[in-house]
Amino acid sequence: xxxxxxxxxxxxxxxxxxxxxxxxxxxxxxxxxxxxxxxxxxxxxxxxxxxxxxxxxxxxxxxxxxxxxxxxxxxxxxxxxxxxxxxxxxxxxxxxxxxxxxxxxxxxxxxxxxxxxxxxxxxxxxxxxxxxxxxxxxxxxxxxxxxxxxxxxxxxxxxxxxxxxxxxxxxxxxxxxxxxxxxxxxxxxxxxxxxxxxxxxxxxxxxxxxxxxxxxxxxxxxxxxxxxxxxxxxxxxxxxxxxxxxxxxxxxxxxxxxxxxxxxxxxxxx
Amino acid sequence: xxxxxxxxxxxxxxxxxxxxxxxxxxxxxxxxxxxxxxxxxxxxxxxxxxxxxxxxxxxxxxxxxxxxxxxxxxxxxxxxxxxxxxxxxxxxxxxxxxxxxxxxxxxxxxxxxxxxxxxxxxxxxxxxxxxxxxxxxxxxxxxxxxxxxxxxxxxxxxxxxxxxxxxxxxxxxxxxxxxxxxxxxxxxxxxxxxxxxxxxxxxxxxxxxxxxxxxxxxxxxxxxxxxxxxxxxxxxxxxxxxxxxxxxxxxxxxxxxxxxxxxxxxxxxx
Numbered sequence: 001x002x003x004x005x006x007x008x009x010x011x012x013x014x015x016x017x018x019x020x021x022x023x024x025x026x027x028x029x030x031x032x033x034x035x036x037x038x039x040x041x042x043x044x045x046x047x048x049x050x051x052x053x054x055x056x057x058x059x060x061x062x063x064x065x066x067x068x069x070x071x072x073x074x075x076x077x078x079x080x081x082x083x084x085x086x087x088x089x090x091x092x093x094x095x096x097x098x099x100x101x102x103x104x105x106x107x108x109x110x111x112x113x114x115x116x117x118x119x120x121x122x123x124x125x126x127x128x129x130x131x132x133x134x135x136x137x138x139x140x141x142x143x144x145x146x147x148x149x150x151x152x153x154x155x156x157x158x159x160x161x162x163x164x165x166x167x168x169x170x171x172x173x174x175x176x177x178x179x180x181x182x183x184x185x186x187x188x189x190x191x192x193x194x195x196x197x198x199x200x201x202x203x204x205x206x207x208x209x210x211x212x213x214x215x216x217x218x219x220x221x222x223x224x225x226x227x228x229x230x231x232x233x234x235x236x237x238x239x240x241x242x243x244x245x246x247x248x249x250x251x252x253x254x255x256x257x258x259x260x261x262x263x264x265x266x267x268x269x270x
Numbered sequence: 271x272x273x274x275x276x277x278x279x280x281x282x283x284x285x286x287x288x289x290x291x292x293x294x295x296x297x298x299x300x301x302x303x304x305x306x307x308x309x310x311x312x313x314x315x316x317x318x319x320x321x322x323x324x325x326x327x328x329x330x331x332x333x334x335x336x337x338x339x340x341x342x343x344x345x346x347x348x349x350x351x352x353x354x355x356x357x358x359x360x361x362x363x364x365x366x367x368x369x370x371x372x373x374x375x376x377x378x379x380x381x382x383x384x385x386x387x388x389x390x391x392x393x394x395x396x397x398x399x400x401x402x403x404x405x406x407x408x409x410x411x412x413x414x415x416x417x418x419x420x421x422x423x424x425x426x427x428x429x430x431x432x433x434x435x436x437x438x439x440x441x442x443x444x445x446x447x448x449x450x451x452x453x454x455x456x457x458x459x460x461x462x463x464x465x466x467x468x469x470x471x472x473x474x475x476x477x478x479x480x481x482x483x484x485x486x487x488x489x490x491x492x493x494x495x496x497x498x499x500x501x502x503x504x505x506x507x508x509x510x511x512x513x514x515x516x517x518x519x520x521x522x523x524x525x526x527x528x529x530x531x532x533x534x535x536x537x538x539x540x
Binding site: 042043044045049050051053054150151153154155157158160164165168169172244245246249 | 312313314315319320321323324420421423424425427428430434435438439442514515516519
């Protein structure tokens with residue numbers, strides 16, 4: 001079914017907002033010749049506080065928009081959407097669909113030494129139990145401790161990634177993780193890498209932080225190789241950004257995530 | 271046009287989520303015999319970070335749902351929706367539409383002695399400049415200072431309405447208001463009354479906090495009286511709750527806002 005998609009087609013990536021740009025960035029580093037269409041569903045952001053049914057509905061809408069642009073594969077660069085909607089999308093779509101949870105879980109399984117893994121994420125991601133399920137599918141002997149940290153996303157969106165407020169919030173949320181003596185902590189939300197310094201400061205140098213963006217980019221590369229549709233185009237790749245709310249606001253906040261200017265942003269209604 | 275609506279019909283109230291329950295509560299206290307249909311657009315919450323165009327689109331959707339239930343008047347119990355969409359709804363609908371901004375602005379104008387009023391709210395509300403416009407329409411000599419406080423809503427939703435994180439966030443956001451020497455501070459978001467103690471602690475006893483819920487309930491009463499459709503029903507009034515996302519989550523968080531259990535909550539798709 002997937003033979004209609006070719007190496008010149010773009011990779012589609014979606015997230016509820018700007019957070020998925022951390023994944024976008026890793027994919028462009030790993031696969032610099034690939035064209036990418038990124039969709040941020042900024043009119044409905046955040047997904048992390050919404051129910052699974054609602055997140056599935058929104059994820060279907062995002063996928064449809066990107067498929068209309070002729071993508072060769074879809075990356076669900078949002079932990080909540082990956083947790084709630086990945087299986088549905090994999091069943092319904094005729095392109096390969098990769099989420100961020102399994103790559104992050106696999107990385108944590110490789111890293112842990114004391115067999116105690118912590119996972120932090122949005123309420124939606126944590127309640128779905130997608131991380132413990134994925135981690136235990138790799139190794140049922142591992143212990144997994146999960147904690148929802150609802151204030152981390154608004155802290156990042158506000159730009160308060162250092163200072164007393166971020167530090168105190170991190171101390172409160174992470175106290176359990178320190179008590180549980182985890183040696184590996186999965187940053188189970190694409191916003192959280194921007195709080196890496198604060199989180200690392202609270203957890204201490206013994207704990208390894210896992211950012212699934214990197215592992216996800218690796219899986220994307222494997223899938224494209226497996227399908228023999230890796231781009232070998234010599235020209236500059238296309239990088240296109242779509243949003244469901246104001247393009248201007250996305251460009252401003254997105255700059256922090258991408259570490260560089262975002263070019264043209266197009267508004268889409270769905 | 272409004273003669274088709276009678277005293278037995280309900281008042282419609284909508285908000286992006288649970289925040290408008292502070293208005294719901296004041297209306298039930300002021301008008302205990304009125305039936306009310308409350309709609310929380312929890313699938314799209316928050317409105318305060320979205321663009322005016324998107325908020326208008328969502329507000330129209332909310333109004334349509336409530337009009338289908340046969341309401342006699344509509345209360346926009348969300349500051350952001352009042353700031354962005356009130357005029358549009360007043361033009362388009364055939365029932366009276368009341369927002370929360372003008373009542374709050376009028377109360378601040380009555381209270382200030384030193385003619386320096388502060389307004390805090392979501393980014394959407396503050397950028398709309400609806401409060402300064404409304405305040406100056408009452409008295410052009412007043413000085414108005416505005417500040418968006420994007421973390422206050424997630425703090426309330428998380429239940430962190432006291433403690434270091436809330437206090438430090440309030441100190442940062444309100445420093446300008448203290449510098450400006452305001453004697454009146456409008457809580458321009460229906461979530462903020464739940465942070466009243468923290469805000470009052472930072473601002474000090476000289477500053478009066480204005481919660482527009484109370485003034486809005488007063489205006490609702492005036493409008494119903496003016497139309498002669500105040501309910502005189504003797505039986506228990508109908509209180510009905512609609513949400514666009516999970517009814518269970520709404521009932522849990524809503525309890526904190528209402529100060530009592532929320533009964534049956536119905537899911538609506540729009």
